[in-house]
Amino acid sequence: MVRIKSYLREVKPYVPGKAIDEVKRELGLEEIIKLASNESPFPPFPSAVEAIEKAIPTLNEYPLSDSYYLREALAEKFDFPIDQIVVGAGTDELIGLTARCLLGPGDEAVMPAPAFIMYPIATELTGATAVQVSLRDNRVDLKEILKAVNERTKIVFLDNPNNPTGTIFTKRDLEWFLEKVPNHVAILLDQAYYEFVTSPDFPDGLDFMKRGYENVIVTRTFSKIYSLAGLRVGYGFFPRELAEALNKARGPFNVGTLSQVAALASLNDQEEVFKRKTLINNERDRIVFELKKRGFNCTPTQANFVFFETPFHSEEVYQALLKKGVIVRPGHIFGPGYEKYIRLTIGTREDNDAFLKALDSIIEEASQQ
Ligand SMILES: Cc1ncc(COP(=O)(O)O)c(C=O)c1O
Known part of the structure; x- marks a missing residue:
């Protein structure tokens, strides 16, 4: 058996x-x-549909292994080094890969509860423990999350806005948290709904990465505002060594050709x-x-x-x-x-x-x- x-x-x-x-x-x-x-x-955007139609005759070939053109466009749009950008089959895959690269039995990941349900699943699939910290007034409680961090903690997952409540924590909240949290802990800022945000107090995770917080990860997706949930494309900005590890851990052709071209065309259609x-x-x-x-x-x-x-x-x-x-x-x-x-x-x-x-x-x- x-x-x-x-x-x-x-x-x-x-x-x-x-x-x-x-x-x-x-x-x-x-x-x-x-x-x-x-x-x-x-x-999907008309430009994405057009790109998909154009790429159909090439489907006999494997996709680009490194989603190069999409990563190049993301690097340019967000002014970020291309070798620190990884594209995955949805944010889901990037969350799973990050957990696989950072966690194992005996480790812990801390996360709000409720939050995006893949955080505990991805954590437990590695044999690590998911430490779930209740929301306070439907908001992610960074003070309690900080208290739950210890030497076994390897990742803190934070969705901002939070799913299912839609609430955000602010730039000040995040800065306070990043100053206090030990830097061996990776902070994964999941910004799946970032494009809908209107609050001027919302922290753009990339600004924090650019300011030198070396333990921050930012993930975003083409599943929401870009209307491509069915094609599964997410992208993330990672510390350099972690990006290298993710590239070893992911499947060599993890994002299909139609997904890559549709995402690229959509990104270019702001x-x-x-x-x-x-x-x-x-x-x-x-x-x-x-x-x-x-x-x-x-x-x-x-x-x-x-x-x-x-x-x-x-x-x-x-x-x-x-x-x-x-x-x-x-x-x-x-x-x-x-x-x-x-x-x-x-x-x-x-x-x-x-x-x-x-x-x-x-x-x-x-x-x-
Ligand atoms: C906070 C959050 N992150 C990630 C995802 C999943 O995104 P993707 O479709 O890119 O895997 C969702 C989907 O509902 C979500 O709510």
């Missing part, structure tokens, strides 16, 4: 949100709106990024206004989703919305204390209107019971 490493038995698998087709099949509904996975509601940021953020403001008008408590968000509290259990709200063809994320899956929260991804204006209509009819039904 094969024997897997014993610690793998304890790792809880990632559970994705329900897919549109699955819900259609199960409930026999024609129209489904998915506002559950913090994806973009818009199709006008489209700005357009979409404006559309999503205007809708975000409108949804927050509408939710507050209905008396729901909304956590201040800087991302493309909103975490709000209703008087009902989140599973009830989730199921009731599902029956009306709207998929959201119920808060109870994020742990104790979040049973009344819903995480709602901002959709198109039409999607959001359909959500509000479904929500209103649920409130109406509840008031009649």
Whole structure:
């Protein structure tokens, strides 16, 4: 009999949100709106589609192993050394590779809870221990995270904005934290939602790297504002030696040709990024206004989703919305204390209107019971 490493038995698998087709099949509904996975509601950029079409005839060849042209463009756009930039099959892969390069049995990684669910999974897959530090008032609590750091700690994962709450910590908070945390600890700043942020207090992790904080890592993604979640492209800025290690640990062709060309074309189309940021953020403001008008408590968000509290259990709200063809994320899956929260991804204006209509009819039904 094969024997897997014993610690793998304890790792809880990632559970994705329900897919549109699955819900259609199960409930026999024609129209489904998915506002559950913090994806973009818009199709890929026209420039990305064009680049994909152009690259199709080359698919008999392996992709560029080092995603060279995409890394070159990232190096230029962000004014950062190309040999410290690594491209992966989504941020997911970069998080997993970083864990694999820095952690092993006996080590610890510290992270907020709730946060992006791949942090504990990636940590535990190496045999290391995930030390989860509760949020305070739906915010990442850097003071408590610092207290949880010890000589066994090798990584601190910090999503900013945080998923699922959408809150941020500020430049001052980060500077305070980086000054205090021992420099043998890698600080992975996951900025998956960075393009949606409007707060002037938001810390751009790259500025900190450029200022000489040698233990900082910054990751970003093409899955959110760039509308390429299905192609799996993420990128990260790493300390030089760690970038070299990641390049040994990753698969030689980890990012496919279509993913590379689509990401490059999208990166070169910042006008489209700005357009979409404006559309999503205007809708975000409108949804927050509408939710507050209905008396729901909304956590201040800087991302493309909103975490709000209703008087009902989140599973009830989730199921009731599902029956009306709207998929959201119920808060109870994020742990104790979040049973009344819903995480709602901002959709198109039409999607959001359909959500509000479904929500209103649920409130109406509840008031009649
Ligand atoms: C904080 C955070 N990081 C990373 C990701 C995953 O990004 P990618 O699609 O690049 O793997 C997500 C996805 O929801 C996220 O919320």
